[in-house]
Amino acid sequence: MVRGEFTDLLNSLYRTADTGGDLTDAPAAEAARLLRLDALTLALRSRRGMLELLWADPADPLGPELEDLQYTLGEGPTLEAARSGHAVIETDLGAAPNDRWPLFAPAACRTPVRAVIAVPLLLGVATAGVLTGYRTAPGPFPDGQYQDFTRFARVTLELLLHTPTHALASGTQGPDLHRAAVHQAAGVLTAQLDVTIDEALVRLRAHAWRHDLPLLHVARGIIAGSLRLSPDH
Amino acid sequence: MTTTDREVRIAHGVLDLAHRRTGFDPLELLHDLTAEAVALLPVRSAGITVLEPDGTGVVYVTASDELCLALEEDQIELNEGPCLDSARSRRPLPVLSLSEPPASIRWPRFAPRARRAGITAVAAVNLHLPQLSLGALNLLMAGPPFPGTHDLRLAQTLADAAGAALAFRQQLADKDQVLDQLQTALDSRLVIEQAKGVLSARLGVDMDEAFQRLRAHARSRQQKLTDLAARITRGDVPTDLLEPAR
Numbered sequence: 001m002v003r004g005e006f007t008d009l010l011n012s013l014y015r016t017a018d019t020g021g022d023l024t025d026a027p028a029a030e031a032a033r034l035l036r037l038d039a040l041t042l043a044l045r046s047r048r049g050m051l052e053l054l055w056a057d058p059a060d061p062l063g064p065e066l067e068d069l070q071y072t073l074g075e076g077p078t079l080e081a082a083r084s085g086h087a088v089i090e091t092d093l094g095a096a097p098n099d100r101w102p103l104f105a106p107a108a109c110r111t112p113v114r115a116v117i118a119v120p121l122l123l124g125v126a127t128a129g130v131l132t133g134y135r136t137a138p139g140p141f142p143d144g145q146y147q148d149f150t151r152f153a154r155v156t157l158e159l160l161l162h163t164p165t166h167a168l169a170s171g172t173q174g175p176d177l178h179r180a181a182v183h184q185a186a187g188v189l190t191a192q193l194d195v196t197i198d199e200a201l202v203r204l205r206a207h208a209w210r211h212d213l214p215l216l217h218v219a220r221g222i223i224a225g226s227l228r229l230s231p232d233h
Numbered sequence: 234m235t236t237t238d239r240e241v242r243i244a245h246g247v248l249d250l251a252h253r254r255t256g257f258d259p260l261e262l263l264h265d266l267t268a269e270a271v272a273l274l275p276v277r278s279a280g281i282t283v284l285e286p287d288g289t290g291v292v293y294v295t296a297s298d299e300l301c302l303a304l305e306e307d308q309i310e311l312n313e314g315p316c317l318d319s320a321r322s323r324r325p326l327p328v329l330s331l332s333e334p335p336a337s338i339r340w341p342r343f344a345p346r347a348r349r350a351g352i353t354a355v356a357a358v359n360l361h362l363p364q365l366s367l368g369a370l371n372l373l374m375a376g377p378p379f380p381g382t383h384d385l386r387l388a389q390t391l392a393d394a395a396g397a398a399l400a401f402r403q404q405l406a407d408k409d410q411v412l413d414q415l416q417t418a419l420d421s422r423l424v425i426e427q428a429k430g431v432l433s434a435r436l437g438v439d440m441d442e443a444f445q446r447l448r449a450h451a452r453s454r455q456q457k458l459t460d461l462a463a464r465i466t467r468g469d470v471p472t473d474l475l476e477p478a479r
Binding site: 044045047048050052124125126160161163165166168169170171177180183184186187188189190191192194197223 | 414416417418420422427428429431434458
């Protein structure tokens with residue numbers, strides 16, 4: 001009985017939040033199964049509006065892969081939910097209009113994912129982050145599933161707010177910053193190419209896109225010294 | 234059971250006080266509470282005084298009209314009166330005639346002043362406020378008739394509705410502050426990762442070593458790690474950081 005199990009999970013997560021628990025106490029794979037999804041991700045929004053992936057099933061690369069695609073291409077449902085402050089749903093990425101996400105939709109279709117739901121985590125009028133769910137089967141998200149997803153989003157916001165700030169800032173403990181290597185690689189590029197960090201990030205993303213490589217693969221290559229980008233474009 | 238116009242009016246009043254748009258003005262809410270009290274209860278005026286948690290400093294005063302506002306301010310000036318008593322004791326005050334004990338004894342200076350302004354009796358209900366502030370809704374009567382038990386319960390309900398809206402607003406403000414700290418932490422983390430990258434490239438060391446050097450440098454100069462990292466990502470690497478490790 002999935003329904004009862006989901007309610008049990010929600011209640012237990014609220015109890016966890018009440019006692020100061022954070023996202024590391026929330027089981028992503030279990031939650032995805034009970035929400036009838038194939039991957040779940042949660043991104044925290046920085047002051048500058050950047051979205052950094054903080055929470056996903058550590059055993060399944062599918063969610064992070066889709067999030068990294070959006071980060072690389074600068075478009076997609078998670079980014080749109082953060083910018084608009086509204087829920088974003090695409091029931092069939094293969095049949096989405098060409099102008100919706102001209103880069104992301106075809107790229108996503110090369111993964112098994114076909115449907116996506118992204119909900120902003122709103123605190124008053126501020127967007128704290130975005131919870132995104134991915135499904136390999138195309139088709140609508142029925143009302144019950146949508147409501148469960150938004151209920152789950154509310155409890156993840158409570159857990160997100162309990163993230164230990166010192167641990168997050170220093171990177172010593174706490175949630176894993178999925179794209180830490182991307183930022184390290186951007187630092188390497190600023191030194192190698194004498195460009196700003198923002199420019200370095202753009203160069204890194206452009207390289208990943210042009211050569212159709214995962215962003216983290218490019219980042220690790222730059223850090224290891226096995227990949228060098230040329231000073232000119 | 235049929236519904237009367239007055240009941241509909243009351244339900245609407247409670248909803249209006251309890252449910253406000255995000256970012257509402259709390260002072261406007263308290264003023265609206267005094268207006269609702271006058272509209273729904275057999276009272277001449279209604280006023281509110283909010284005190285600091287220690288019961289002395291005045292945070293805010295409002296009233297349904299000028300006469301009541303003056304009497305609220307008189308209570309503060311004289312340091313006596315029904316609104317202060319109710320706020321400080323966190324308890325409601327029943328209807329008390331101003332021309333006889335206990336009111337005339339309890340408030341020897343306020344009672345005559347209020348009587349001269351045409352007020353014959355007073356009552357108060359407690360206002361539950363966030364952050365331990367003290368407050369009360371003061372009811373002033375020029376009657377009889379005076380408010381009965383049910384009227385005072387309605388007054389308390391209106392005050393509680395406003396209190397709930399204020400509590401929710403405070404909760405949101407607290408969370409907003411937490412989010413602010415969280416986003417600051419994320420920004421710090423990003424700039425530290427970036428600075429590690431810069432240093433590792435400039436020094437030819439791995440990320441762990443770059444982080445150790447970064448931390449050691451900040452610590453020995455009592456600099457904030459984030460400030461040092463931000464400087465490095467702007468291309469301004471302290472020269473002594475680039476020297477070979479001791």
